[in-house]
Amino acid sequence: MATCRKLTKQLMKELLDSIDTILLDCDGVLWHSNIAVPGAAETINKLRSMMYTCHFSFLQGKQPIFVTNNSTKSRLQYQEKFTKMGFIVSKDEIFGTAYCAALYLKHKLNFTGKVYLMGMSGLEEEMKLHGIDYIGTGPDNVEGQILDHRADNVVLDPDVNGVVVGFDQYFSFMKLLKAASYLKRPNSVFIGTNIDQQFPMRNSELIMPGTGSLVRPVEVASNRTATTLGKPSKFMFECIQEKFDVNPERTIMIGDRLNTDILLGKNCGLKTLAVLTGVTSEEEILGYQGSEKEKERELVPDLYIESIGHLGKLLD
Numbered sequence: 001m002a003t004c005r006k007l008t009k010q011l012m013k014e015l016l017d018s019i020d021t022i023l024l025d026c027d028g029v030l031w032h033s034n035i036a037v038p039g040a041a042e043t044i045n046k047l048r049s050m051m052y053t054c055h056f057s058f059l060q061g062k063q064p065i066f067v068t069n070n071s072t073k074s075r076l077q078y079q080e081k082f083t084k085m086g087f088i089v090s091k092d093e094i095f096g097t098a099y100c101a102a103l104y105l106k107h108k109l110n111f112t113g114k115v116y117l118m119g120m121s122g123l124e125e126e127m128k129l130h131g132i133d134y135i136g137t138g139p140d141n142v143e144g145q146i147l148d149h150r151a152d153n154v155v156l157d158p159d160v161n162g163v164v165v166g167f168d169q170y171f172s173f174m175k176l177l178k179a180a181s182y183l184k185r186p187n188s189v190f191i192g193t194n195i196d197q198q199f200p201m202r203n204s205e206l207i208m209p210g211t212g213s214l215v216r217p218v219e220v221a222s223n224r225t226a227t228t229l230g231k232p233s234k235f236m237f238e239c240i241q242e243k244f245d246v247n248p249e250r251t252i253m254i255g256d257r258l259n260t261d262i263l264l265g266k267n268c269g270l271k272t273l274a275v276l277t278g279v280t281s282e283e284e285i286l287g288y289q290g291s292e293k294e295k296e297r298e299l300v301p302d303l304y305i306e307s308i309g310h311l312g313k314l315l316d
């Protein structure tokens with residue numbers, strides 16, 4: 001049986017003694033959209049700056065690193081959001097999938113050429129910062145009856161040799177047509193920033209489709225499979241290791257979603273802690289512990305706690 005323990009004051013002492021780095025998911029852990037989870041900034045700032053003695057040795061504060069699958073913001077845009085909410089943070093500590101997509105193209109693929117980009121301003125900003133040429137952002141809709149004309153007035157850019165799909169609120173039939181057509185070209189690369197099905201929506205009757213809901217239609221239309229970068233893919237952790245000296249054994253991943261956050265932690269050999277302020281309930285975690293399905297047992301975190309604010313209280 002996979003075992004998960006609720007974080008207590010005693011376990012907290014052991015935990016602090018065993019970690020140097022804390023990876024944190026953002027939505028559902030630190031905030032819900034634009035509303036901070038109570039105590040989040042205080043907790044993270046305290047973990048960063050705390051100096052304490054443990055087992056007669058003097059320990060330094062913990063390095064927080066923020067890891068989000070959300071592709072709509074660049075590192076700079078995230079830094080602004082963090083600062084407004086009271087977090088002390090440097091741009092270098094923020095790893096979103098917009099930034100990681102640019103890193104993947106630039107350093108992993110040595111990409112040259114032009115990308116057809118489905119995404120918002122954050123993805124555009126990171127592409128620009130990394131010198132990657134792109135087209136395709138903003139609204140693009142069909143006019144008239146497209147099938148009557150066999151799309152003979154659709155013009156493709158001859159220089160495009162890659163497609164990146166991130167969250168795009170202007171996703172349309174025309175964009176789908178163009179993305180699939182560019183992917184028909186030999187050697188064109190195909191990247192999806194992440195495969196989250198939905199954005200967390202608390203207390204709402206609405207479902208907000210996530211990037212996974214946009215990547216899939218492009219896969220179907222093009223008959224190709226995207227390389228996806230967000231959690232639980234190890235690529236985000238590789239990006240972190242390029243920049244920080246992180247020892248996986250002394251690192252914990254804190255998140256609200258088991259199949260992205262917690263699975264990333266497991267995939268990379270990290271300790272894992274789930275919070276209950278997002279998409280996962282205590283019943284779900286405890287239910288998975290004794291599950292007959294290995295796939296479900298794999299998602300059980302080492303620890304869980306109500307919220308990041310509760311974790312902060314254990315530090316007092």
Ligand SMILES: [Mg+2]
Binds near residue numbers: 025026029257
């Ligand atoms: Mg989350």
